[in-house]
Amino acid sequence: MLLSGAEGYYNVFSGKPGTVLKQESIDYLKEHAVPQLLDEVIQKLLKTRPDSPRKTIVEQICGSENGPLDLELISLSGSPLCLVPKLLLAHKGVSYKNTTMDSLSPAPDWFLTKVPSGRTPALYVNNGAVVLDDPRTICEYLDEVYTPSLGVVSGSPTTRAIIRNVMCNVQRACDVVQQLNAATTKDNIDQTVKQLDNILQQIETVATGCYYLLGRTLTLADVFLAALLSFASAYNHWYPVLQLDQFPKLKQLADHLLKWRGLVNVCEAAKLDAVVESAIRQGGGYLASLPKY
Secondary structure, three states, X not given: OOOOHHHHHHOOOOOOOOOOOOHHHXXXXXXXXXXXXXXXXXXXXXXXXXXXXXXXXXXXXXXXXXXXXXXXEEEEOOOHHHHHHHHHHHHHOOOOEEEEEOOOOOOOHXXXXXXXXXXXXXXXXXXXXXXEOOHHHHHHHHHHHOOOOOOOOOOOHHHHHHHHHHHHHHHHHHHXXXXXXXXXXXXXXHHHHHHHHHHXXXXXXXXXXXXXXXXXXXXXXXXHHHHHHHHHHHHHHOOOOOOHHHOHHHHHXXXXXXXXXXXXXXXXXXXXXXXXXXXXXXXXXXXXHOOOO
16 A cells, blocks of 8 residues: 555544554554654644544654653753753653752752752653753754654754754853843843854854745754744843844744744743743843833
């Protein structure tokens, strides 16, 4: 039987809404489906199986490394990078324990016991069998374990390199954004914004001007960017930190990403605006002296 496209792969399934997928259908999809089509197949299954949550369907189709994984994501509330794995896990429909700390000054003993490096975000897998403390490593791991891949696993060598480079640049940009909290003068703020602009200009050079950064397919680069843009835009209530008019491709992308339902839900759950305001107040810098507008 020759099948093509998401419709063809979807048609190998049978059963009434709410029932589990047949094992032979799952095996067929794993063996024959193009990774980029899997998410579309999952969406179609969700429409016809309203009683089956996305998590159930994803785990049935995709499975995991050695059966279901017990995941705990440990994050810091004021860190834009800690938003990235939350967004990825939400997009892939994966359940996990969310542990958020308000401060690492000092770091709690229980945290240092679990994550001796003291870095966040940290992914604590299967009661410490695997501990990851770098956002890019965490996201690449999750992207491999929970298909469909968002580019780093399934893309071409060039695409994978670009995605990883954008992830690295976003990580640098997130560090820059956090410097705003303690910047003591307007000149310090302007210099920090200039650093952010330089990084965004680098990302602008690889943007395609399409639906997502590299075309019409969501990648990990978009997940990282969505977290950065949402955090940076929250600072605009105090100062024009994120000025995207000078980056037309990124502006078009931001108009789409910032309306992404998954991002909106994650930001609302994280109480992002309140978190940024608290970070500014605690930083005690120049921004803390300005009124919110």
